[in-house]
Amino acid sequence: GESVGLHLPTLSVQEGDNSIINCAYSNSASDYFIWYKQESGKGPQFIIDIRSNMDKRQGQRVTVLLNKTVKHLSLQIAATQPGDSAVYFCAESQGAQKLVFGQGTRLTINP
Amino acid sequence: DSGVTQTPKHLITATGQRVTLRCSPRSGDLSVYWYQQSLDQGLQFLIQYYNGEERAKGNILERFSAQQFPDLHSELNLSSLELGDSALYFCASSVAPLNEQFFGPGTRLTVL
Numbered sequence: 001g002e003s004v005g006l007h008l009p010t011l012s013v014q015e016g017d018n019s020i021i022n023c024a025y026s027n028s029a030s031d032y033f034i035w036y037k038q039e040s041g042k043g044p045q046f047i048i049d050i051r052s053n054m055d056k057r058q059g060q061r062v063t064v065l066l067n068k069t070v071k072h073l074s075l076q077i078a079a080t081q082p083g084d085s086a087v088y089f090c091a092e093s094q095g096a097q098k099l100v101f102g103q104g105t106r107l108t109i110n111p
Numbered sequence: 112d113s114g115v116t117q118t119p120k121h122l123i124t125a126t127g128q129r130v131t132l133r134c135s136p137r138s139g140d141l142s143v144y145w146y147q148q149s150l151d152q153g154l155q156f157l158i159q160y161y162n163g164e165e166r167a168k169g170n171i172l173e174r175f176s177a178q179q180f181p182d183l184h185s186e187l188n189l190s191s192l193e194l195g196d197s198a199l200y201f202c203a204s205s206v207a208p209l210n211e212q213f214f215g216p217g218t219r220l221t222v223l
Contacts, residue, residue: 034211043113043201043214044154089154098167099144099212101154 012108019080021105023073023090032093035064035075038104039086047075047088077107085109114138115215117202123221129190132218136183136204142166143185144205144212145177149198160185161208189220197222 013019025033031052036044050057050064050073057064063076073090087104094100114137124130136143145157147170156169160179171177174192179185189196199219203212 036214043115043203043217045113046211046213049211091154098156098159098169100156101146103153 009103010106010108012110013080014110015080015082017080019075019077019084019107021075021077021088021090021107023075023102025071025073025090025092027092027094028068028071030092030094033064033066033073034091034093034099035062035073036089036091036101037084037086038089044089080107080109082109082111113213113215115202115204115213117200117215117218119218120216121219121221123223124192125223126192126194128192128222129188130192130220132187132189132200132202132220134185134187134202134204134215136185136202137213140204140206140213141183142205142208142210142212143179143183144203145171145185145187146201146203146214147198148201148217149195154201157187159208166208192222194222196220 034049035047038044048059048064050066055066061078065074087106089101089104091099091101116135118133141162144159147155157171158177159167163179174190177187199217201217203214205212
């Protein structure tokens with residue numbers, strides 16, 4: 001079946017620590033994955049993407065890891081800042097252009 | 112600012128009514144996507160257009176329809192509205208299918 005889910009609905013971290021947000025997917029045929037950040041009152045904002053021919057991709061302070069063996073995706077945010085507080089969604093592309101989004105993880109930064 | 116614009120920002124209407132939501136994609140983007148975001152369902156893909164043609168369909172109800180015009184803007188029509196249709200409706204655009212999608216600020220629809 002097609003489903004994208006998140007291990008934890010909420011995550012609290014201390015400012016300056018690293019954050020890891022996890023996502024599981026069920027369709028082994030999915031070949032494109034994206035992480036989005038959604039701040040309160042705004043639309044989702046692209047963070048980073050990865051294609052299935054890669055297992056790691058780095059951006060500015062963010063890294064996405066893809067483990068196709070266990071169908072797991074993670075987003076690592078280094079040196080978490082207050083501005084990182086948001087809901088983070090993983091999304092999976094299944095063949096055609098349709099994106100399937102997970103339910104989201106709310107990241108809270110503690111000062 | 113993603114470059115995607117949506118109007119109106121807020122919409123309050125009654126059950127049984129019909130509304131039209133409008134989206135202008137980023138300059139140069141040919142693909143437009145519509146999503147519904149409600150508290151209990153998360154972000155749900157509704158429909159996608161590419162250069163005026165329907166490209167992919169998701170969980171879009173028969174009461175809902177959309178189209179993309181020659182100037183590439185898109186409209187989402189919601190009819191026979193029900194209380195459960197209250198949600199945020201997002202439009203996104205991309206240069207081509209499977210490219211990074213840029214989301215608009217959304218339209219918040221409240222059905223009373």
